[in-house]
Amino acid sequence: MTTPTAPLSPTPTPAETAALMEQVLFQVKRVVVGQDRFLERVMVALLAQGHLLVEGVPGLAKTLTIKTLARTLQGQFKRIQFTPDLVPADLVGTRIYHPRTGEFSTTLGPVFAHLLLADEINRAPAKVQSALLEVMQERQVTIAGETHRVPEPFLVMATQNPIETEGTYALPEAQVDRFMMKVLIGYPSEEEEFVIAQRALEPAVEVAAVASMAQLAALQAARRAVYVDPSLLQYVVRLVAATRDPRACGLPDLAPRIACGASPRATIHLAEGAQALALMRGRTYVLPEDLTDLAPDVLRHRLSLSYEALSEGLDADAVLARLLAHLPAPARPLHHDTAQRAA
Incomplete structure (x- = not known):
């Protein structure tokens, strides 16, 4: 379901910006119950072109939030499940040799998306974490000496579980420092959990696309002013x-x-x-x-x-x-x- 989005002026006014952000949050909250502070921090990261590290126990709608937000903003969404056997090429891509032609071709990895969810990021070793350093800071990936730009706007939201340490790796300091914010998510209240269970028993809600990546880019430019x-x-x-x-x-x-x-x-x-x-x-x-x-x-x-x-x-x-x-x-x-x- 897609609704027409009104074009923003070249320099969006505060009223236009607040109205558009309200529409986006309204659509997300049709699916995600509670977590108001978390949702606000996600929107702040989007406008400020930063990345988000989210810490919370499983089942608190971290993945659902970013996936719903991608549909609302009509952006490309990719999810990477971090595991100990990942290699850097699984994230950024690699060069593939074709024996018949004797040529190489470049296959781009899942980091080439507007919204990237790095699920349980602390389950991958340091060599995999290092593959994200360039793309998070420079918004580009270098493969075999060739530079590839990721789509703009670009946001990485990484999650980690605070109560489970077996089979996890501490994030390198250089990696942690590239995250704009670290947000802690707690359990919902009893009232919110009742609504969550109630919605789970009902037909799925169809989220409307109320904005575009071009509009988000205009808001990012307005933020600098x-x-x-x-x-x-x-x-x-x-x-x-x-x-x-x-x-x-x-x-x-x-x-x-x-x-x-x-x-x-x-x-x-x-x-x-x-x-x-x-x-x-x-x-x-x-x-x-x-x-x-x-x-x-x-x-x-x-x-x-x-x-x-x-x-x-x-x-x-x-x-x-x-x-x-x-x-x-x-x-x-x-x-x-x-x-x-x-x-």
């Missing part, structure tokens, strides 16, 4: 720097508990994510609450805790909560002043 006040950008820099050297911000007790802090990529991702969140909320400027709302998701997977912190039962979220409480966001910029500067 969202204004970020210099005071807010300085706050992002201070917050990320505090994860590397807590002593400098007045928290010396956290220093021995953080083995490695966030990279400059975290600063960029937090600012870009705040732009996307502001655009979804119908604004052309970022507010402090956009940053503080996204900070745990952008930073939690970039903190490497020491053995001392782990022995005390601390996790990345607890450390980030200390940092956010100690480094309050700057005062909210005046709306009219922000709008004038943006203009």
Whole structure:
């Protein structure tokens, strides 16, 4: 079922953007029950051209969400089930020799899609993970010295199971840092689970295609025009720097508990994510609450805790909560002043 999509203006207004995002979320929520925060983070990643690492137990609609979103946006969807016997060619593709002609041909792998689901990504060894490094950062794959661009827009959503460690591999730091956000998904409430069971007993819902990849590309371009006040950008820099050297911000007790802090990529991702969140909320400027709302998701997977912190039962979220409480966001910029500067 496809519904005609109204063309966006060359520079979509906040009202147009919010309306289109609302239509997309409405279609997805016809199938996916609850998980509002998760769905919002998926849309933020799409607008900010980032990738998403999702952690949750099986059966929480992670695969269903991204598959439904692909149908709603009329994009190509591919799913890769990561297993220990995968090789890099299973992801990016390979060169095939044809004995009859004596020539080689290139077969492209499943990463060539708009929305790629890397299911249980931590079940593949490091050599397979390394195959995703180039495509996640450069949006391209090099096979036998030849470069192939993946479709645009391009999003990788990877999932991992937090309770099962047998037969899994820790993700390399370079791989983890390429994910814009790490989102934690919990169990639904009893009311939501009742609706889930009720819908499972009914005929399947036909999702309407309410947008296109061209429209999503226009929204991504509009996201770059969202204004970020210099005071807010300085706050992002201070917050990320505090994860590397807590002593400098007045928290010396956290220093021995953080083995490695966030990279400059975290600063960029937090600012870009705040732009996307502001655009979804119908604004052309970022507010402090956009940053503080996204900070745990952008930073939690970039903190490497020491053995001392782990022995005390601390996790990345607890450390980030200390940092956010100690480094309050700057005062909210005046709306009219922000709008004038943006203009």
